[in-house]
Amino acid sequence: xxxxxxxxxxxxxxxxCLMKYIFAFISLLFxxxxxxxxxxxxxxxxxxxxxxxxxLIDKASGEKSSIGSGFQITSDGLIATNYHVISxxxxxxxxxxxxxxxxxxxxxxxxLESVDVINDLALVKREVTEPMEFFVISSETPHKGEKxxxxxxxxxxGMIVVPGTYNGLKKESFSDRIHFTGSIxxxxxxxxxxNKQAKVVGINVATSGNQIGFLVPHxxxxxxxxxxxxxxxxxxxxQMARQLTTSQDELMSxxxxxxxxxxxxxxxxxxxxxxxxxxxxxxxxxxxKQDALILTAVANCSLDENTYISSRFFTGSVEIEFRYMQAKxxxxxxxxxxxxxxxxxxxxxxxxxxxxxxxxxxxxDIVMPNNKAINNKSVFCxxxxxxxxxxxxxxxxxxxxxxxxxALVSHFTISGVSQENSMAFTEKFMEAVSWK
Amino acid sequence: xxxxxxxxxxxxxxxEELHHDLDNINQGHTDIIIEExxxxxxxxxxxxMSKPSIxxxxxxxxxxxxxxxxxxSEHVKIQLVNGFWQIQDQESINGTFxxxxxxxxxxxxxxxxxxxxIISIGKSQLRIHFVDHPVAETVKFSPFESxxxxxxxxxxxxxxxxxxxLVSGTIFYLDKPIEVNFSQLLVPAIGMSLLFxxxxxxxxxxxxxxxxxxxxxxxxxICFAFFNLMWFSDLLENIVAFNSSSNxxxxxxxxxxxxxxxxxxxxxxxxxxxxxxAKRRMVVSIGITALLFGGSYLIKYxxxxxxxxxxxxxxxxxxxxxxxxxxxxxxxxxxxxxxLFDKANKAAVKD
Numbered sequence: 001x002x003x004x005x006x007x008x009x010x011x012x013x014x015x016x017c018l019m020k021y022i023f024a025f026i027s028l029l030f031x032x033x034x035x036x037x038x039x040x041x042x043x044x045x046x047x048x049x050x051x052x053x054x055x056l057i058d059k060a061s062g063e064k065s066s067i068g069s070g071f072q073i074t075s076d077g078l079i080a081t082n083y084h085v086i087s088x089x090x091x092x093x094x095x096x097x098x099x100x101x102x103x104x105x106x107x108x109x110x111x112l113e114s115v116d117v118i119n120d121l122a123l124v125k126r127e128v129t130e131p132m133e134f135f136v137i138s139s140e141t142p143h144k145g146e147k148x149x150x151x152x153x154x155x156x157x158g159m160i161v162v163p164g165t166y167n168g169l170k171k172e173s174f175s176d177r178i179h180f181t182g183s184i185x186x187x188x189x190x191x192x193x194x195n196k197q198a199k200v201v202g203i204n205v206a207t208s209g210n211q212i213g214f215l216v217p218h219x220x221x222x223x224x225x226x227x228x229x230x231x232x233x234x235x236x237x238x239q240m241a242r243q244l245t246t247s248q249d250e251l252m253s254x255x256x257x258x259x260x261x262x263x264x265x266x267x268x269x270x271x272x273x274x275x276x277x278x279x280x281x282x283x284x285x286x287x288x289k290q291d292a293l294i295l296t297a298v299a300n301c302s303l304d305e306n307t308y309i310s311s312r313f314f315t316g317s318v319e320i321e322f323r324y325m326q327a328k329x330x331x332x333x334x335x336x337x338x339x340x341x342x343x344x345x346x347x348x349x350x351x352x353x354x355x356x357x358x359x360x361x362x363x364x365d366i367v368m369p370n371n372k373a374i375n376n377k378s379v380f381c382x383x384x385x386x387x388x389x390x391x392x393x394x395x396x397x398x399x400x401x402x403x404x405x406x407a408l409v410s411h412f413t414i415s416g417v418s419q420e421n422s423m424a425f426t427e428k429f430m431e432a433v434s435w436k
Numbered sequence: 437x438x439x440x441x442x443x444x445x446x447x448x449x450x451x452e453e454l455h456h457d458l459d460n461i462n463q464g465h466t467d468i469i470i471e472e473x474x475x476x477x478x479x480x481x482x483x484x485m486s487k488p489s490i491x492x493x494x495x496x497x498x499x500x501x502x503x504x505x506x507x508x509s510e511h512v513k514i515q516l517v518n519g520f521w522q523i524q525d526q527e528s529i530n531g532t533f534x535x536x537x538x539x540x541x542x543x544x545x546x547x548x549x550x551x552x553x554i555i556s557i558g559k560s561q562l563r564i565h566f567v568d569h570p571v572a573e574t575v576k577f578s579p580f581e582s583x584x585x586x587x588x589x590x591x592x593x594x595x596x597x598x599x600x601x602l603v604s605g606t607i608f609y610l611d612k613p614i615e616v617n618f619s620q621l622l623v624p625a626i627g628m629s630l631l632f633x634x635x636x637x638x639x640x641x642x643x644x645x646x647x648x649x650x651x652x653x654x655x656x657x658i659c660f661a662f663f664n665l666m667w668f669s670d671l672l673e674n675i676v677a678f679n680s681s682s683n684x685x686x687x688x689x690x691x692x693x694x695x696x697x698x699x700x701x702x703x704x705x706x707x708x709x710x711x712x713x714a715k716r717r718m719v720v721s722i723g724i725t726a727l728l729f730g731g732s733y734l735i736k737y738x739x740x741x742x743x744x745x746x747x748x749x750x751x752x753x754x755x756x757x758x759x760x761x762x763x764x765x766x767x768x769x770x771x772x773x774x775x776l777f778d779k780a781n782k783a784a785v786k787d
Binding site for chain 1: 614615678683745746757763770773781
């Protein structure tokens with residue numbers, strides 16, 4: 001046989017085989033896509049009757065003031081949603097009316113049954129005439145990379161389903177949050193996130209844009225539901241107060257019992273950095289600015305999350321700031337004059353209004369810690385919560401006054417904390433800041 | 437001609453006194469003091485006449501010549517008739533009237549003049565006095581006189597103004613967060629001094645307008661001396677605020693100092709610029725002080741928001757050399773701070 005012929009024959013066979021494989025591969029991909037789409041479609045069709053849009057209607061104007069999503073979790077009409085969706089109603093029940101809108105366009109009123117303000121969950125109830133279908137809550141947590149489906153009504157556009165991926169729990173967070181890769185938009189808050197078996201594994205709660213979404217893990221809902229089954233709360237306000245008190249106790253004991261690592265700031269100051277993953281620190285200085293009169297180095301540490309109580313009232317925040325300043329070719333008098341302007345306008349770390357808190361009460365004195373390594377002008381301010389007894393916002397400011405041309409400012413704000421915890425923290429904090 | 441002339445009020449006196457008084461009356465009636473006064477009863481001119489007949493009018497032939505265009509050339513005559521001074525209107529166009537604060541003014545023709553009578557002719561007013569009219573008691577020099585004299589001395593004044601300018605320049609320098617050169621400070625400092633000299637200049641102008649001595653230098657000297665004292669009280673206030681803790685009462689006491697200084701300055705302004713009774717001077721200076729501080733307090737109070745989300749705390753810092761008090765311990769601070777929670781609870785319940 002001619003050698004060239006053999007070669008031609010062989011190449012034909014090889015190409016033929018390759019073509020076959022490629023075709024098989026493409027068709028496989030194609031079929032996979034179909035199954036994903038089919039799954040989403042199937043899940044959506046199956047679950048729609050138990051999905052609701054939750055609306056708060058302003059009684060005076062008769063128009064809706066906020067919207068969110070919710071899903072039924074029992075046959076007798078108990079619906080789970082986010083606390084922040086119904087927060088206005090929880091705070092001012094006489095001003096609003098709560099309503100649901102189901103997939104057939106039926107509307108009726110809802111009653112508020114129980115809330116978990118820390119995990120941003122709420123249970124509301126509709127009237128049912130006969131047992132209805134409901135969402136089953138999953139008993140196990142998803143594994144990383146698992147495909148999940150988020151359901152909700154974004155921007156009042158109608159119920160949609162968004163596929164996405166489970167990416168574990170957010171690490172730098174005190175209260176657990178699932179990191180979900182998929183677009184969650186406003187209005188979807190309170191909607192369920194289900195796995196392929198159509199079981200609820202989380203609740204839509206927040207987004208930080210670009211496909212990064214956050215979910216409340218399903219076990220928080222299970223806990224809330226179980227305690228509701230055992231004994232429904234007699235007053236939502238008292239329930240919230242209990243939850244806030246318990247949560248600040250947990251947070252503050254975590255902070256107080258962690259390792260406070262002494263670090264150097266600007267080479268001269270010794271400052272405490274609390275070694276817990278949910279307190280994150282950032283730094284900044286003006287060392288590059290040649291014409292600055294004062295060299296400044298700032299370290300900021302804060303808790304990334306806070307607790308939503310109403311759109312104008314947040315709590316549960318922790319902020320710590322250290323500032324080292326050194327005069328460059330500047331007299332002591334002018335340095336202290338500018339230094340004074342720096343510390344004159346410390347403010348609250350959280351948003352709160354007249355209806356929520358009292359005005360700040362302040363005390364100041366010249367204070368030296370036990371190690372005698374610094375002399376501070378110290379200011380402590382506190383304001384009390386009006387609706388939640390024995391919770392306060394506190395603010396501390398310490399300004400060193402023992403060096404002619406150097407200064408160390410130590411400052412923190414904590415919101416929604418008890419007197420005992422805040423004073424324990426203040427004492428530990430004041431003793432931990434000094435000159436090296 | 438004079439013996440029969442008895443004042444109506446003096447008729448009731450006993451004969452011995454009458455005899456004694458007759459001399460006075462006699463003398464009083466030959467001399468008459470006619471004062472030109474403004475509508476606000478301020479003295480413009482004073483004439484002492486020793487003639488039995490005085491002509492008043494716009495014409496140059498008169499004894500008292502008035503420039504008021506509403507007065508006739510020969511308007512009124514005041515004549516001694518039987519020991520009484522009598523007004524005789526010279527058939528003037530606009531007439532002669534007797535001013536009486538209690539009643540409506542009435543025509544003064546043929547009126548017998550009494551001490552203190554005010555007659556109006558045209559738009560001018562004349563006040564009549566006789567020589568026995570009592571005068572107010574002599575005002576003693578106040579103990580401040582030597583201080584006032586020292587402060588109005590040009591060298592003292594120059595030093596005060598220079599000191600004031602220097603201090604305001606220093607404050608501008610301290611407040612600027614960036615580097616500044618000398619001329620950048622000089623302009624606002626001089627501007628500040630000029631601005632502050634408006635007050636004494638204004639008072640001098642007012643006293644000049646009210647026919648008092650202007651005494652510009654004295655007013656300037658006193659004001660700048662007090663402005664400098666105010667800087668000093670400001671410094672003192674800062675030192676106290678820096679050294680005191682919240683528990684201290686000193687801060688309240690020291691806050692009174694600028695008010696006292698302002699009162700003293702205003703009192704001296706009145707003393708230098710205007711002739712007024714001690715009581716009136718007191719009332720005026722207390723009034724202006726109250727207006728100044730009360731007004732600024734009211735403005736501050738009216739601008740105060742219903743709710744302040746920001747803490748209001750003492751943020752006064754000074755260099756270590758101004759630190760005079762010993763430091764508290766952290767425990768003491770915590771103990772004091774603990775008391776705030778009760779206050780906060782009360783504030784939360786109150787509103």
